[in-house]
Amino acid sequence: MATIEDVARAAGVSISTVSYALSGKRSISSDTKRRVEDAAATLHYAPRASARALAANRTEILAVTAPLHADTDPTAHMAFAMEVTIAARTRDYDTLLLVQDDALSGMKRSANSALADGIIVLDVAAHDERAKLARSISCPTVFIGVPENTDGLVCVDLDFESSIRQSIDALVEAGHTRIALIGHTRETLARESNYPLRIQREFARYAAARGLDAVIVSPPSDEAADALEILFREQPGTTGIVLSTANAVALLLTAALADRGLAVPRDVSVIAAGMTPVLSRTPLPFDALPLDPALTCPVAVDILVGLIEGTRPSSAVTLVPPVYQSRGTVASAAVPSGQAR
């Protein structure tokens, strides 16, 4: 590996000139600049990362903590890590992956040893131990997800409330007035970050504001059939369903509706709001306002880089607007034919 000194010698200039010529941090005569660049190219020179990091006090690395605990979908999870990595590269940062047990301890380690310039926190729980840690370290940190208490934290998430309002608006525009939300199971509500709760609240509030008949179903299990059973018992004649639940429920919903003699969108219109599609071949087969990692991760990385480079004012919580994806599962409300059993 060639060093900066080799380049300097080859180009017949001083070390500092090489450094400046390559970094562009001060003006260099175009002549010597080319000589330096040529020498660097022929020697295959690349600055040694550790030397540069020590001198510049910057590693150009972001740490990504992803605990991956039991009730999160590892598939969706790694999608976030991927998107962060991709976004980071566009800003010339690499990413260090901290998983499992090491998610918390690694975050400490990284901060203490200045391994990374900043930290991205994934899979944020309502009461996340990494929140306290983030407040105690000086290393810039951005959460993708919103914990209960955001004091002193920088967070990025989808604007779930907006996704709910847009879902309801779409149903209303199509003429639906009896609608329902299929939310997460109660267990999930307890463990996950607080967005499922925020979603349910906003659904109730906004449906009422628009004068709709609306119910919320927190299914007892991941069985779509059970959820529908409850839904149509509580509110027969429902023609619009907003989905913000486990992927397992969503994937079997169409079949479960068919079992009741209901077709999508002939009898029932369906929209998925704030769900993360499984990474495999097929996206959810519904109109959707998804929590897409490709939406939130680049924003989070931008903010983090801003924090690191000291340019951006650190706003507390940034909510990214969802994007409506149409797949033809919302249609005009039909004349109520054969009430659901």
Place this chain on the structure above:
Amino acid sequence: MATIEDVARAAGVSISTVSYALSGKRSISSDTKRRVEDAAATLHYAPRASARALAANRTEILAVTAPLHADTDPTAHMAFAMEVTIAARTRDYDTLLLVQDDALSGMKRSANSALADGIIVLDVAAHDERAKLARSISCPTVFIGVPENTDGLVCVDLDFESSIRQSIDALVEAGHTRIALIGHTRETLARESNYPLRIQREFARYAAARGLDAVIVSPPSDEAADALEILFREQPGTTGIVLSTANAVALLLTAALADRGLAVPRDVSVIAAGMTPVLSRTPLPFDALPLDPALTCPVAVDILVGLIEGTRPSSAVTLVPPVYQSRGTVASAAVPSGQAR
């Protein structure tokens, strides 16, 4: 952040004593050793990663390249990255993730700038451009997967041949003599690394050696029904199936068999060989000799660390023996009842 000098001052010793006391690289009186450790603890001292890396010429980081191209399952893929990361931590290494476009260029970048001490190559294709690169750089590199030409490379993979032989042995022990392999589609054969081909070859060879009636099906699509159609046309009365194909085929196989009036294991015994189960809730519902990332990744990391630390002789290709997982889908061959349609 406290530096080694702060610790030295607090403990009343020289910085070299601190360094040695903490690294244990030379004998220190237990008295001063404790004083140093106390000072380090109270000051929350941790060596600055970049300084240590520069001086010791070692970053304690492994780079992981994972291109994630179209026809690989991203789910399975990230499972490998995860397992590498976990294995690396047990050896005190962190992992840097290089994905997509950056998988190749990042590998260069990493090697040129000494970002990482070693490189793990994932998702290895038969003709992988990273093979050539690996030969040209001095950074220790280990492939998880085997490219066509392994000259000068260090590779780790499942012993697929053994998984096939064990599958056949299990079927023979249960009394099956008419067996079939459902392999990958021809498209996949062309693109992926060469293990699907090696599997088909070994299946043919070993089945013949054991005197069995055997056919190999390369399904035209990912439809399990199509595969079975061909299978039973080519060899009616087949009672043992070895599966080494796309997860999509495997997941729907039981249903497709049921459509033909065949139950597992009553009429047909099934074993999956060398397949990587999807990361989601359910593993494949068959007896299996899976390509489990938890099997190969730790081995690869161990070898890589050995290469880095210069202890281990670098054997070219290491094949990890598969582990048989029983799920009750292999049973005694019944008297041939009602030939399959």
Place this chain on the structure above:
DNA sequence: TTGAAAGCGTTACCAT
């Protein structure tokens, strides 16, 4: 526009 040299915080060699 350029060069010299002082750090950056470790490790490890050479002394004692």
Place this chain on the structure above:
DNA sequence: ATGGTAACGCTTTCAA
């Protein structure tokens, strides 16, 4: 058993 210090390869300040 311990201390002094060169070296690691770069960035950046200070001088010219």
